[in-house]
Amino acid sequence: MQPLKALIFDVFGTLVDWRTAIAKETEMALSPLGIAIDWLDFADAWRNRYQPAMEEVRSGLIPFAKLDRLHRRNLDLVLAEFGIDRLAEAGRCQLNLAWHRLDAWPDVGPGLQALTAKYLLAPCSNGNISLMVDLARRNGFPWDAILGAEVARAYKPDPRVYLAAAAAFDLAPAQVMMVAAHSSDLAAAAALGLRTAFVARPDEFGPDKGEAAPPLSVDISVSGIVELAQILLSSQETAAPRAP
Template sequence: MPIRACIFDVFGSLVDWRGSVARHVAGVAARKGVTLDAIAVATDWRAEYQPGMARVRDGARGYVPLEVLHLENFDRVLDQHGLSGAFDATDRITLNQAWERLDPWADVPEGLAMVRAQRLVAPCSNGSIAMMTRLARHGGLVWDAIVGADIARDYKPKPEVYHASARALGLAPSEVMMIAAHNDDLAAARDAGLSTGFFPRPTEHGPDQSTDLTAEQDWDVVAHDLKDLAQRLTDRT
């Protein structure tokens, strides 16, 4: 079947979580007079991402939106850094909003517009609809819809997230392409019956990144960045 919609991983693939969270944390800390290593806090905060979602995926707790998990995870990170008393409840909520204020990578606004000129586009993120809405406004990302974890009430890489996303767009999985800079996300999407598109984000985790530098399978489209992927999709039309 032809590809009628492209759905996107967001954190890392489209937006720079590491640099953006670090800048936001550093700014709040400076206003409060708190000394910390903002990059280390951002990195450790992200390290709690998968363990937090795993408890939902495994059925140990019911579905809660990602911003709830992020706030819980942040308390663990503050404790790890000896900062558990440094921020009050209002500060913690403000800090948690960092995940709604992530800056897009340079190729993303134009590349996303190029894809959208051809097909429906939507985020298929573990972020909630509320988070994706605010993130889109912050970064100037234009979507036709928002799908992903919130509509599935579960987290990637569970197959229902991909299936629910396709259903929400009124399409069969084979009519949808999952686009991401993460090989594991694409492997799960392929297993769920979706087409796949890959481009690397070689500095998502900083200058010494060692993962997801290249395509690890023969994904349907492999590109250098999102603009290149959009052009390759045009060539397939």
């Protein structure tokens, strides 16, 4: 078996808690206007339009567009859905950037830092490059590259996204591990020969509404990134130490 050289990560839900942050940012934007709604419901409604919007790109209905643009279109739709018309254009633009200000789950920082000792690390997210850079700077993610949808000009689970990530590191798919909290992401990666690690985030969509265990076969299943690092760094099959 070829040695594992790189780990690529889903970001929304796997590394960052989008739901809490989006609810908080929405409250900050709308409550000064005298608007009172269930902020978590709003966050869920916004996120629920995420996959349908990307499916329009995957199906060829619309050309590839960065996730920021899709999020903004979806924001306008959700505001209308909630009967909110008092948020001006500048406020909408600022609220849309809430996706750039998400905070990591507590295990992520120390886990990623430990993994840098022996592995190349990169996001493999549907988020655009500027979004990933902002999240990395906010949370201290130690990326070696920014990979994912914008690089491949396609949205996961399109095979091009995973294969482009491996190719960017000049690696075979079997030398790359996809790390995600979503079984659909891992299934798509595994079908292409990538290794897979499932990270349990049972509260991603609310209490006990996320995936607590993988419903498919994976190479590793963990409760967080620290545990992933412990398993990989103690393995006899780890890559050679990286040069300083």
